[in-house]
Amino acid sequence: MAAISDDMRLTFRRQGYLVVPGVLDQRQIAFGRRAVRAVLAKWPPADGHSGPHSVFRRFGEEGHPLLDFYRETGVEALAGQLLRRGLGMQDPEHVQVATTIPPWPHRPGGPHVDGLTPTEPDGRPGTFTVLAGVWLTDHTAPDRGNLWMWPRTHLRFGQYLAERGADALTRIDEMAPGPYPRIELGDPVQALGPAGSVLFAHYLLAHNIGNHTGSSADERRETLYYRLLAEGHRKRWREAVADPLAEFS
Numbered sequence: 443m444a445a446i447s448d449d450m451r452l453t454f455r456r457q458g459y460l461v462v463p464g465v466l467d468q469r470q471i472a473f474g475r476r477a478v479r480a481v482l483a484k485w486p487p488a489d490g491h492s493g494p495h496s497v498f499r500r501f502g503e504e505g506h507p508l509l510d511f512y513r514e515t516g517v518e519a520l521a522g523q524l525l526r527r528g529l530g531m532q533d534p535e536h537v538q539v540a541t542t543i544p545p546w547p548h549r550p551g552g553p554h555v556d557g558l559t560p561t562e563p564d565g566r567p568g569t570f571t572v573l574a575g576v577w578l579t580d581h582t583a584p585d586r587g588n589l590w591m592w593p594r595t596h597l598r599f600g601q602y603l604a605e606r607g608a609d610a611l612t613r614i615d616e617m618a619p620g621p622y623p624r625i626e627l628g629d630p631v632q633a634l635g636p637a638g639s640v641l642f643a644h645y646l647l648a649h650n651i652g653n654h655t656g657s658s659a660d661e662r663r664e665t666l667y668y669r670l671l672a673e674g675h676r677k678r679w680r681e682a683v684a685d686p687l688a689e690f691s
């Protein structure tokens with residue numbers, strides 16, 4: 443069973459993301475890919491579509507196989523190990539089945555932050571604690587639909603919100619298109635690792651959907667994204683975004 447080491451925690455705190463390889467075994471990867479096929483059979487991309495195609499499935503009272511998958515593969519346990527002592531993670535409320543169908547040569551011009559357009563129904567920006575991306579296909583080579591990320595921007599975005607107040611997050615007109623604030627970004631990196639890895643990315647980390655330079659004969663990229671909130675995050679979101687490491691160990 444994979445575990446989060448102190449070095450991994452430090453990497454996450456400094457870089458704003460962490461790739462944990464070897465979380466899923468081959469049987470679990472195969473199960474996940476069958477689940478993706480089943481979802482896409484019901485909500486398929488348009489004929490001839492290339493590029494990103496995502497389907498969101500909300501978990502109801504009756505549960506969902508992809509919520510069971512999150513627990514049984516150990517992703518739940520790993521995510522909890524990122525949090526500070528005494529703080530638990532809530533169950534995810536939905537899953538995003540995210541695919542990138544080649545060819546998709548489009549390289550992102552800049553990053554975004556999730557959850558602002560639209561907000562939650564009560565107007566609260568849809569902040570969360572950490573994104574967990576479960577990789578069902580190989581991500582060892584770049585330009586295969588890998589997520590693009592701008593390391594350390596979680597800290598600079600947090601500083602931006604500490605200076606202006608957390609509600610600056612709702613003033614999209616003050617941010618560059620993305621939406622993302624006009625802070626120093628540095629150079630992006632592409633998330634790399636084998637199928638069965640799990641990517642954890644801080645909510646505030648600048649990121650975007652990556653290009654897939656394969657041909658239409660190549661494998662599409664398949665990821666399951668779970669957006670995770672620490673217990674009490676909705677009440678505490680202003681503190682959490684203005685002090686971006688406060689929820690983490």
Ligand SMILES: [Fe+2]
Pocket residue numbers: 554555556649650
């Ligand atoms: Fe995003």
